[in-house]
Structures are given as structure tokens and as C-alpha cells.
Amino acid sequence: MKISALIDKQKDFLTDELEGGFKQLAQQCNGVMDSTVRLDELLFAHMQKCRYANLVYVLDHNGVQLSANINKNEILSDFQGQDLSARPFFNIINHQHSFYLSDAYISGVTLKPCISAVQAICQNDKLIGMLVFDLELEKLPLLDQKIGLSDFRQIKGDPEIRSNLFNQNRVQSAMDQSD
Numbered sequence: 001m002k003i004s005a006l007i008d009k010q011k012d013f014l015t016d017e018l019e020g021g022f023k024q025l026a027q028q029c030n031g032v033m034d035s036t037v038r039l040d041e042l043l044f045a046h047m048q049k050c051r052y053a054n055l056v057y058v059l060d061h062n063g064v065q066l067s068a069n070i071n072k073n074e075i076l077s078d079f080q081g082q083d084l085s086a087r088p089f090f091n092i093i094n095h096q097h098s099f100y101l102s103d104a105y106i107s108g109v110t111l112k113p114c115i116s117a118v119q120a121i122c123q124n125d126k127l128i129g130m131l132v133f134d135l136e137l138e139k140l141p142l143l144d145q146k147i148g149l150s151d152f153r154q155i156k157g158d159p160e161i162r163s164n165l166f167n168q169n170r171v172q173s174a175m176d177q178s179d
Helices: 001-031 036-047 159-167
Strands: 053-060 100-101 115-124 128-135
Touching: 001 036, 001 100, 001 115, 001 128, 036 053
Parallel strands: none
Antiparallel strands: 053 128, 100 115, 115 128
16 A cells, blocks of 8 residues: 555544544534633533643634633633634635644644644534644554555665765774773
């Protein structure tokens, strides 16, 4: 199996794993979006049960953050009101395409590889907000697949560097000389 096909299968697997629970939480968010305190409490309670997420927050339909940034340990209200409409997922999510998994990126918070899972919050077939989870790649369940040796390609480096790789000698240090 080609690596690109494996990545696509993994994204499909994660969508199946996550979408139902996120849709249910988005419906609960719909009922409390008029109160940031209740919204933050709902998200914080959910984060205690969420195995894969590092961070969760809610945006309104304009991309302005309604909730605080919420992790398992704290509610960080400093981020409320920031405009996140420039995020790649913002123009993809609507009432017809209600779930999206981003490509992998390095989190600005944890400095680890992660993806964002975005669930539309809809009311009467109209997008009123977005529920966004940052998911750490290391914590996500993996689809049990093996990459065949025929799919593996070694990338060869510069011939000049490779030719001198084994011509290196170890230099004696002060630790080697002390007794």
C-alpha cells in the first residue's frame, strides 16, 4: 500500500472514530452559545473525557473565538475574541460539509505534531459556529496497516558526503587522557 493511500485511510478511520462524538458535543454547544461561562464549562467537562485532544475552542460563524482555549488543566480566557477566520478550515466547513480533519502541522502551544478536527455547529441548516479540537498525533489511534518494502524508497544523499562518511576519525578528548 502506498504511503499516501495509507494516510487517506487513516484520515477516514479517524473521521469514523471522532465525528459522531464531536457532532453530539456540537449540538450541546448550540444550546449554550449565548453564555461563554456555560460554553467554557461544557467544553472543560468534555476535555476531561477526551483522550486525544490537547485543546478545544468554539468559533462563531465569522471566525471569532467565543470560548476560551480549554485544555485538560485550565480555561485560558485570554484567547476569547481573537479572529481565526484565516485558518485553513474556515472556508471549508458549512452545514453540508460539517466535519473536517486538517493536514498535520506543528502546534504553537505544545510544539508537537497535531491535526485539527472541526465540527460545524448548525441551527436550522445554518452554520452558527465551529467546534475545533487540536489533536496530538502521538495520542491518536492508528489503523493497523503495514507498509510493504516495495513502497519504501531510500533517498540517497550527496555522493561527495557519502564517500567521506567512513573516512572520519575519532579525536582524543581530555576525558580519554585522564586516569
